[in-house]
Amino acid sequence: MEAFVRSHIREMSAYEPVLPFEVRARQLGISPEHMLKLDANENPYGPLPEVLGALSRLPYVHIYPDPESGFLREALAEYTGVPAEHLMVGAGADELIDLIARLFLEPGDAVLTCPPTFGMYAFVAHLSAARVIPISRRQDFSLQVEEIEATVERERPKVLFLASPNNPDGGLISSATLERLLKLPVVVVLDEAYIEFAPPSSSHITETLRWENLIVLRTFSKWAGLAGLRVGYGAFPKRLMKYLWKIKQPYNVSVAAQEAARIALEHRDELQRRRDRIVAAREAFYRELRAIPYLEPYPSQANFILCRVVRGSAATLHHTLMARGVLVRYFNSPGLQDFIRISIGRPEEMEKLLNTLRQLPFPP
Structure with missing residues (x-):
């Protein structure tokens, strides 16, 4: 049967998600309530009480959701x-990243990514048998704009995937840089998954009304604490919508996810207050991290902080923290050798992690 599997799928690498919390807890022999989960950029406050209440009262779970x-x-x-x-x-x-790939890409088409960045962009491109052309970021994680321009002229890609704030470093793309890239003959997909944690003027979502080649994506996973319900959205040029409606699965977003997201928006003042607490915790944590001698933290506009391990190894630090019930994200890939990324939790969680970092006999 394997002979019938498409050849590019046989050869491609699998996407590696973060292990579920309860699975990791079982592996470590530590009860979940004694662990710090700071590895997947989830919202530490979870859904709003109003959202949980609405979910408990859902009247039409037995009816298919509104396809639109x-x-x-x-x-x-x-x-x-x-x-x-x-x-x-x-x-x-x-899902929207996957739909964009289905919409535009045929086998052999070129796609530009700017690693280190979210791995889903390259993953969906490989699923479509596209050619992924990585244009690495500079050491400070800024974009090599001139190299992107030259590559667009040389390779004629269809899609350029960008994130602002970028994952894993938390840096923003400036308006001037984005406008320069939008003048290129390529579809620019701007992923704003973490934009609510950035300054209010940082989003470019309304620019989709002005630029025919701009798509902006957002999610309720981070800001609204709905990662487990899987609900996000995108703003697209109007001309593309009729094609997207053709290829979208008809009942792709559950009744629960639609209602949870809608209720969250009704109570976004409280979400904003929670966001402010996360940003304050991020800034305080960053200041304290700078005093940890074996870490070099990077400024972030998201709900995480990337750190280079400058003494010892990131792998050792990752395993040392895990043995103590602290989960952070470890990287050892091109452009990210000896890095960890720490999600921002509640202030008491960040203080617990800081105390652990200060007490570690590290490097060994």
Whole structure:
């Protein structure tokens, strides 16, 4: 049977997600309530009580969901300033990334990525048998804009994937840089999964009304604490919407996910207060990390902080923390040798981690 599997799928690498919390706890022999999960950029406060209440009262779980997520798109239009006819809701932003690849890419087409960045961009491109052309970021994680321009002229890619704030470093793309890239003959997909943790003027979602080649993606996973329900959305040029509706799965976003996201938007003032607490914790944690002699933290506009391990090895630090019930993300890939990324939790969780970092006999 394997002979019938498409050849490029046989050869491609699998995407490696973070292990589920309860699985890692069982492996370590530590009860979940004694662990710190700071490895996947989830919201430490979880869903709002109003969201949990609405989910407990759902009346139509036995009925298929609205295939167009109409009520949610109306609420998103009011929140983003982008008309509903430009918006599509997906089972997480990941589904929309996959739809974009299905929409544009044929085997052999070129796609540009700018690693280190979110691995899903290259993953969906490989699924479509596209050619992934990586244009590595500089040592400070800024984009090599001139190299992108030269590659677009030489390779004629269809899609350029970018993230702002970028994962894993948390850096933003400036308006001037984005406008320069939008002048290129390529579809620019801007992933704003972490944008609510950045300064208010950082989003470019309304620019989709001005630029025919700009797509902006967002998610409820980080800001609204709904990672487990899988709900995200995208703002697209209006001309593309008829094609997206053709290829989208009809019942892709569950009744629960649509309702949870809609109720979260109704109570976004409370979400903003939680966001402010996370940002304050991030800034305080960054200041304290700078005093840890074996870590070099990078400034971030997201809900995580990337650190280079400058003494010892990141692998050793990762395993040492894990043995103590602290989960952080470890990287050892091109451009990310000896790095860890730490999600921002509640202030008491960050203080517990700081105390652990200060007490470690590290490097060994």
